[in-house]
Amino acid sequence: MSGFSVTEPSKRQKWISGLLVISYALITIMPLLWIIGTGFKSPEDAISYPPKVIFEPSLEGYVNLFTTRTRITASMEGNLPPPDTWYEQIARNSGTIISGPSRYGQRFLNSVIIGFGSTFLAIFFGTLAAYAFSRFKIPIKDDLLFFILSTRMMPPIAVAIPMFLMFRQLGLNDTHLGMILLYTAVNLSLSVWLLKGFIDEIPFEYEEAALIDGYSRFQAFYKVVLPQAATGIASTAIFCLIFAWNEYAFAVLLTSGDAQTAPPFIPTIIGVGGKDWPAVAAGATIFLIPVMIFTILLRKHLLRGITFGAVRK
């Protein structure tokens, strides 16, 4: 191709934009890479100054994350059987023996249950409400929509005290159900608004065609609207999951044991036996994985979801 074109960027423009995108990506991904790197450092390397970029990788952080350990005392020395697993060996090397598993696995599972559970509910109710707002004549519709949105106008933690008291009264403190309900409630405003936008874009004519073709209103919704809203549902689900997954303040306040999620748990690793930064970093790294997988699975929808509405057909 040669000559001037309005739509086709020149080679130089492509280079410059590529360079800009790459440098921006590097800046944003830096902290992430650092956390992942720190997870594989020894505790000494993790706090060394100047910071070590090249280091000898170690799994000590991961072993420490998943186990509780006790220090080997003078009386134990010599009486210990030889280590029979690789992680036992790593623990021995730093002068400890493994006394049991840590609670990280269980907290992580809580995060999965609460994160995905609340996302599912927020999407389920959000889709139904958004469809109703989009298609039906509802009295004071605009006021209702504003009211729903207004719940997001303050920081959620502003209602922490009433929430706490309410949860205590209802016996929802430190329960999975309580946290799922809470995150669903917070996410619903987002999901209703986003999904309404997506459903508004689907012409009503398709449902009319389905009604004529012998389907009921609900079947038309299910067979014709839902498949076309898949893009919107996927991207909304990602936003909801990321919020519920990362939420920290309410989790600290309302959970302490059975239902505690990973975000409030990870910092508590610091307190156990000195500042164990590699273990914290390992905990954060593993914590990233589910959201990453979920986002990659739904990536092609997400991309369209973010740019949605920018260009009108």
Place this chain on the structure above:
Amino acid sequence: MAEVSLQNISKSFGDQVALENVDMTIPDGSFVVLLGPTGAGKTTILRMVSGLDKPDSGQIFINGQDAASQSPAQRNMAMVFQQYSLYPHLSVRQNLAFPLKSPMLRTPADEIVRKVAEIAEVLQISHKLDSKATELSGGEMQRVSIGRALVRNPQMYLMDEPLSSLDAKLRSDLRIELKRIQSSLGATMLYVTHDQVEAMTMATHVGVLDHGKLVQFASPREIYENPVSIYAASRLGSPKINLLPADLFPGAPEGASKIGLRPEHINVGEGQTASVIRVEHLGDQTRLHLKLGESELITFTDAHSTLAKGETLKIAPKNPLYFDANGDRI
């Protein structure tokens, strides 16, 4: 198969009157064409009959039963929408199968395959069956849309300008095909079009609509030869009916303000003197554009006519239609 009867139907959208006291009976097995310009209420009638819209007042009877409480699905009608409305997330095959799979029909799988293949053959879209609906051209979409209606045997077919975006060849093929399907099934058809050729060739009845009012409902021949008004007369015929001041020719009745002359209803050789302003040789016929006084008119003449621009000839009306100042027939 069904007889549908509209009684005193009115419908407004805001302060826009779409239909006003429409009375019409669509006999079982008939092919009814609704004619009228955009905004005359043609599509609104279709939507009322289908059940997608409800009339503000009046009743619709399907086979003698008040249809007010029947959902579109219960009315069992197939509709071809003007804007196609193909399901974009489905393939052509799935689009065609969609009505057959409905809970109303629950067609067995092998029958769906057979019917879809059959209708795709008729509409010449067999090679596109596995394409996404969104990958088709406008004409192909329209054919799939027609196919989605023809694939089942409803009480009635409703079609909203189904042939409008097809090229001329396909349009005339499908026009014949639609008429053939309709008469072989004995199906009842309510059909909206702008195209007067479609109206003349397919319809058993034509309803002429003007600003929401049904001004004439009769056979196409009756409307052509015996229109109730200038408006109805102008709906059919190509070239259009000539409308001239009534006093251009002697013999106009009392109160007549216009005389309507179909191009073939002009005798050449006697009467008033007109001059030729244009000659169009169409092969099988020749069209003469004439000037008579201040008015222009069109008539037909022999295919091998040697008349040329500037020559004069004498013309007289045959079967004239007279209209009063309001445009109503006298």
